[in-house]
């Protein structure tokens with residue numbers, strides 16, 4: 482199987498690169514990036530961790546070529562070798578030439594040979610061209626020594642950009658009505674994206690329902706639970722027979738997606754997010770939707786999204802019942818997290834103490850129960866109230882937020898909508914821009930595969946043997 486190579490960066494990283502690569506003098510400029518890797522079986526993802534701008538005065542800059550000293554490159558190769566990372570060379574074509582030049586061919590050949598020999602590792606490095614229009618494209622060297630285009634360059638910023646190597650023009654007939662709103666380009670991009678929905682219950686199942694009817698290319702579904710009688714009030718497409726057969730939620734949704742026949746490919750993972758094989762699969766995705774209650778899972782997803790440079794949407798619903806059929810609060814929040822921005826933690830969605838308590842609940846339920854009983858930690862309500870109507874509102878708002886960042890529909894800039902908090906019972910709606918960068922989460926930015934995964938001892942490799950999921 483051929484492996485697609487993908488490059489990811491944040492909106493801030495792209496802005497810094499573009500400021501350097503296009504100084505408005507009509508001449509080329511060059512930069513380097515150190516990238517973490519997700520070395521998957523069908524996708525090799527490079528995530529920008531650190532950028533090194535090559536000063537103009539060190540280069541011989543022309544309108545159609547650039548020569549630069551390699552001293553900084555070799556220092557970066559050494560760091561890449563030590564950390565199992567990749568080096569990406571980026572330069573501009575200020576005239577908009579949208580191909581590699583003959584000069585680039587010679588330069589890249591030397592670059593790739595030097596990369597392999599300095600890092601003593603056959604895994605890919607990349608060379609990227611930036612165009613004034615904002616498009617970036619690139620290539621790596623295949624194992625047989627040929628140039629291989631990067632399948633995708635993605636940017637997770639206030640807007641989310643996906644630049645495929647070979648843009649497709651095909652809009653399927655079923656998508657015609659929503660293509661009129663979102664535009665054909667957005668539809669063709671979505672047709673090739675791999676999205677993951679973690680949590681396939683109350684807010685997860687309507688999110689999945691929207692994604693495949695919008696024509697998303699691939700859906701990864703993660704949820705370890707099977708359908709219970711208590712889920713029939715809100716899991717879209719679940720049936721009584723699923724309860725009787727204890728069918729996993731991910732398989733219920735997979736069945737509906739296949740039966741509808743709109744061509745979405747499904748990877749159904751009936752396992753916990755903290756299974757290392759699941760983490761690695763999620764890390765290959767182009768966008769993450771978190772539809773989970775667990776504080777620990779939300780924190781893990783936030784870290785994962787930073788570590789592998791993926792845009793992350795978190796959907797949360799809060800219903801407080803008074804126990805007598807009355808209600809004290811109906812609210813929800815949509816958070817969009819950029820890999821180098823603020824985090825759920827720094828936004829105050831939860832604290833590190835909450836994360837640790839939830840981790841304890843998962844790892845050692847007896848000790849957790851003891852601590853709750855003795856009042857050291859507040860217990861989680863495992864049978865919280867849930868109403869499908871409320872779930873669907875916030876699931877819809879979450880997917881709408883993603884669509885706006887692909888193809889803006891609202892008047893106000895995306896930057897002001899990092900967090901939306903809406904109360905349906907108390908009639909308020911607040912939106913907030915991104916806060917300061919979270920130093921707990923975003924210090925993992927672009928680091929890629931770590932040992933242990935995400936730098937978290939809880940994600941050791943022991944669990945994967947049990948499930949037999951491999952990549």
Ligand SMILES: [Zn+2]
Pocket residue numbers: 545546572573574581582585610
């Ligand atoms: Zn060039």
